[in-house]
Amino acid sequence: MAAPDVVPPRERILAAACELFYARGIRAVSVDDIATAAQTNKMTFYRHFESKDLLVAEYLRSLAREADGLWDELERAHPGDPMAQLRAWVGHIGTMISDCKNRGCALANAAVEIPEKDHPARAVIEAYKKHKHERIAALCRNAGFCEPERIADEIFLLFEGARVDQQSVGAGGAGMRVGELICTLLKSSPRNTTN
Amino acid sequence: MAAPDVVPPRERILAAACELFYARGIRAVSVDDIATAAQTNKMTFYRHFESKDLLVAEYLRSLAREADGLWDELERAHPGDPMAQLRAWVGHIGTMISDCKNRGCALANAAVEIPEKDHPARAVIEAYKKHKHERIAALCRNAGFCEPERIADEIFLLFEGARVDQQSVGAGGAGMRVGELICTLLKSSPRNTTN
DNA sequence: CTAGTGTGTTACCGGTCAGTAACATGAAAC
DNA sequence: GTTTCATGTTACTGACCGGTAACACACTAG
Numbered sequence: 001m002a003a004p005d006v007v008p009p010r011e012r013i014l015a016a017a018c019e020l021f022y023a024r025g026i027r028a029v030s031v032d033d034i035a036t037a038a039q040t041n042k043m044t045f046y047r048h049f050e051s052k053d054l055l056v057a058e059y060l061r062s063l064a065r066e067a068d069g070l071w072d073e074l075e076r077a078h079p080g081d082p083m084a085q086l087r088a089w090v091g092h093i094g095t096m097i098s099d100c101k102n103r104g105c106a107l108a109n110a111a112v113e114i115p116e117k118d119h120p121a122r123a124v125i126e127a128y129k130k131h132k133h134e135r136i137a138a139l140c141r142n143a144g145f146c147e148p149e150r151i152a153d154e155i156f157l158l159f160e161g162a163r164v165d166q167q168s169v170g171a172g173g174a175g176m177r178v179g180e181l182i183c184t185l186l187k188s189s190p191r192n193t194t195n
Numbered sequence: 196m197a198a199p200d201v202v203p204p205r206e207r208i209l210a211a212a213c214e215l216f217y218a219r220g221i222r223a224v225s226v227d228d229i230a231t232a233a234q235t236n237k238m239t240f241y242r243h244f245e246s247k248d249l250l251v252a253e254y255l256r257s258l259a260r261e262a263d264g265l266w267d268e269l270e271r272a273h274p275g276d277p278m279a280q281l282r283a284w285v286g287h288i289g290t291m292i293s294d295c296k297n298r299g300c301a302l303a304n305a306a307v308e309i310p311e312k313d314h315p316a317r318a319v320i321e322a323y324k325k326h327k328h329e330r331i332a333a334l335c336r337n338a339g340f341c342e343p344e345r346i347a348d349e350i351f352l353l354f355e356g357a358r359v360d361q362q363s364v365g366a367g368g369a370g371m372r373v374g375e376l377i378c379t380l381l382k383s384s385p386r387n388t389t390n
Numbered sequence: 391c392t393a394g395t396g397t398g399t400t401a402c403c404g405g406t407c408a409g410t411a412a413c414a415t416g417a418a419a420c
Numbered sequence: 421g422t423t424t425c426a427t428g429t430t431a432c433t434g435a436c437c438g439g440t441a442a443c444a445c446a447c448t449a450g
Contacts, residue, residue: 009396009397023310024310025222025307025308025309025310027220027222027223027308028222028310030436030437030438031437031438031439032436032437032438040397040398041397041398041399042438042439042440043397043398043399043400043439043440043441044396044397044398046438046439046440047396047397051438051439052437052438052439103307103310104307107363108307108359108362108363109307111359111362111363112220112298112299112303112304112307112308112359112362113220113222113307113308114220115218115219115220115223115298115362125363125364126363126364126365129360129363129364129368130364130367130368133364133368133369150376150379152369153369153372153373153376154353154376156356156360156369157352157353157356157357157360157369157370157373157376158349158352158353158356159356160355160356160357160359160360160363161351161352161353161354161355161356161357161359162352162355162356163359164303164306164307164355164356164358164359165324165351165352165355167303167306167307167310168302168303168306168320168321168324168355169320169321169324169325169328170321172325173324173325173328174328174347174348174351174352175352177348178352181345181348181349181352184345203426204426204427225406225407225408226407226408226409227406227407227408235427235428236427236428236429236430237408237409237410238409238410238411238427238428238429238430239426239427239428241408241409241410242426242427246408246409247407247408247409391450392449392450393448393449393450394447394448394449394450395446395447395448395449396445396446396447396448397444397445397446397447398443398444398445398446399442399443399444399445400441400442400443400444401440401441401442401443402439402440402441402442403438403439403440403441404437404438404439405436405437405438406435406436406437406438407434407435407436407437408433408434408435408436409432409433409434410431410432410433411430411431411432411433412429412430412431412432413428413429413430413431414427414428414429414430415426415427415428415429416425416426416427416428417424417425417426417427418423418424418425418426419422419423419424419425420421420422420423420424
């Protein structure tokens with residue numbers, strides 16, 4: 001019963017962009033599509049965003065923030081226990097991979113769609129992926145793995161691979177088993193400390 | 196000194212499409228771009244291809260054939276020696292990953308760019324990825340690994356991950372080390388037969 | 391009451407896109 | 421020499437795209 005309008009247009013536009021860009025791909029979605037989905041129009045769009053390219057960058061930034069928030073949550077849920085954080089993350093993977101609406105990592109997808117090195121989205125993608133890898137690596141180091149960098153590389157690549165695999169072969173692919181794979185990896189890798 | 200024209204237009208068009216689609220992305224390349232790069236024109240293009248979508252499927256089919264040919268080569272080079280074939284393949288990975296012009300797997304990229312389930316390219320992509328995974332799995336089985344399916348999944352996903360990683364973070368990413376990772380995996384995984 | 395601000399609406403610009411029609415050219419086939 | 425066939429050329433259609441101009445409307449602040 002509340003006013004349907006309490007959400008300001010900029011947020012509605014960004015939310016619509018997130019949905020459409022992810023579901024259909026960035027190049028396949030027009031500014032008009034986004035404005036219409038946000039229940040506004042192109043003119044209002046351009047009052048809030050300089051260009052489509054900058055909206056794309058903003059879209060990726062918002063997803064990066066969201067993903068980072070998830071990792072912060074894991075840290076709060078298991079403070080000082082990197083192994084528990086890793087295991088909890090692996091749990092999340094399962095639900096994410098088995099979701100049929102999931103089309104892989106939006107940042108990685110954007111990297112595929114946007115090869116131009118000077119596109120404003122590029123810096124966001126690169127920073128996000130490096131940050132994510134470093135976050136995994138830090139957990140592996142703190143978890144006391146004997147070869148933390150190698151384990152982190154492996155986890156990172158397995159996960160990235162699973163998310164593209166989902167788009168290539170769909171539900172029947174090897175990506176569906178990535179949770180078990182990482183779990184096995186965590187269990188079988190030697191550590192200096194035991195906890 | 197030979198006639199510059201001995202290559203028939205259909206082949207020139209397909210070759211140009213391979214180059215442009217891979218380098219810039221499918222949606223970013225127009226039919227006109229391809230025709231011009233093939234030193235012909237749009238009209239001749241449409242005399243050889245029904246539509247752009249069907250050319251895309253053909254483009255992916257030709258790359259799938261090419262990749263399959265590489266695996267056939269490995270088999271011929273090391274007949275009856277699946278471990279040697281795997282090791283030789285890992286060798287190829289290194290040169291592929293370190294090539295800065297490399298933009299990952301064209302088939303996987305196409306899967307990202309084309310979410311439409313009824314697009315003619317979809318069937319090509321799915322068949323290719325399943326075939327490739329099965330080919331790796333067969334090698335792992337024949338190599339006598341105790342858990343051939345798990346090793347195959349891991350190799351497959353590590354490789355897929357490395358190829359997307361290359362596009363996201365570029366030359367400094369974890370993907371650069373995928374050769375060593377798979378190599379270590381092959382060495383450290385228990386096998387029933389020793390050769 | 392009025393000024394200012396954010397929004398909606400319509401129309402437009404220049405450009406690109408996939409795909410087609412009509413006709414000219416060239417070379418080989420007979 | 422003429423038919424045939426693949427190719428080149430130009431021009432076009434209808435649709436879409438990113439982005440902008442101009443103006444109308446509603447609401448809020450003073």
